[in-house]
Amino acid sequence: MSDQSSGQRRPRKSYLEAKKKILALLGTAEFNTGDQIPAERELVAMIGLSRMTLRKILAELVDAGILERRGNQGTWIRQTVIERPLTSPVEQGISQITEVNGAIPGSHLLYFQHASASVRIARLLHIEAGDPIVMMKRLRFADASPFCLETSYLPLHRVPGLTASMLEQHGSLYKLLSGLYHIHIASDEGTIKIATMSEEEYTLLQVPPDTPALVYRGVITDTQGSPVEYLVSVNHPEKVSFKIRNPVMTSVS
Structure with a gap:
């Protein structure tokens, strides 16, 4: 027709x-x-x-x-829903960032499982290939609207006994790490790139196929400089922006 x-x-x-x-x-x-x-x-x-x-x-x-x-x-x-600062302390989790932007945070745990670290993941987390890790994927919401899809990889020996119900009960992974495991997040290092969303990603983020996304990939470390988490964050291009604020350095001549 x-x-x-x-x-x-x-x-x-x-x-x-x-x-x-x-x-x-x-x-x-x-x-x-x-x-x-x-x-x-x-x-x-x-x-x-x-x-x-x-x-x-x-x-x-x-x-x-x-x-x-x-x-x-x-x-x-239209103003982006969530402005994610790149220069604020990393311990400020996505839920707190969402609240700072004047929105009500929400999260849906898509999966939580144990797996064996690949060669690449092991290198990033400073563990051996095949070592047990925790994998979790969460869909993030601001005022009930999805804006971010995050996948986390953590060495199992850093979070023994961690369960999906514990994560859902506490809401914030970093608060859970601090309160239960005495792991204090200190810094992160990563990259932001533009990539085309997969079918799962554009379906969950409710955008048309082949929509580009702002993808952050980074390693989060504790106060001792040891890797705690490898994070892959796929961000809705019309709902998320990244803000950079660097102090101006003046030279003395």
């Missing part, structure tokens, strides 16, 4: 190109999340399209959650 026979028409190529131009403009260095976009007349002049077409495209972007209208104040790039 064709699109026309089903009562639906595909957008014209010129319309799709105009939409791409607007998205490209909003993706430049001039704009950031939470910024107000130019007035309609300015956008019409900048991109070269009719005001009717522009309004239709903006309405679609509002429906998609990319833009938001604020009454008579105009149209704004």
Whole structure:
């Protein structure tokens, strides 16, 4: 059955190109999340399209959650739900970060199991390949909306007796490590890359297939410098941003 026979028409190529131009403009260095976009007349002049077409495209972007209208104040790039600081103390867990952003944190434990460390995981955690580890995957929520999928790998000898029910009861892994195992998180070292989500990831984070994600991979260490956790965090690109704040160093001449 064709699109026309089903009562639906595909957008014209010129319309799709105009939409791409607007998205490209909003993706430049001039704009950031939470910024107000130019007035309609300015956008019409900048991109070269009719005001009717522009309004239709903006309405679609509002429906998609990319833009938001604020009454008579105009149209704004929607603020990300969670701003994750890269320079704050690592012991501040994701639940606390969510609360700082003014949202109610939530978590769903997808699986919790024991496994044998692969060569790569063993190297990162400073253990031997084949040593027992704890693997857990959690879906994180802010105001009941999923924004992050986290997989953790911990050496079993650091957390003997740890169970899924204990984790669900305490909520925060780092508080559990501190209170029960006297392991105090001190630092982390990792990377942030853009990667295409897997089917499981885009399904859980409720985004279209082939959506890019902000993926953090890092090793978290304790106050003695020993690895405690290897973390893989897949973040919703429209709900999470990473914030960097470095002090300005002044030189004395």
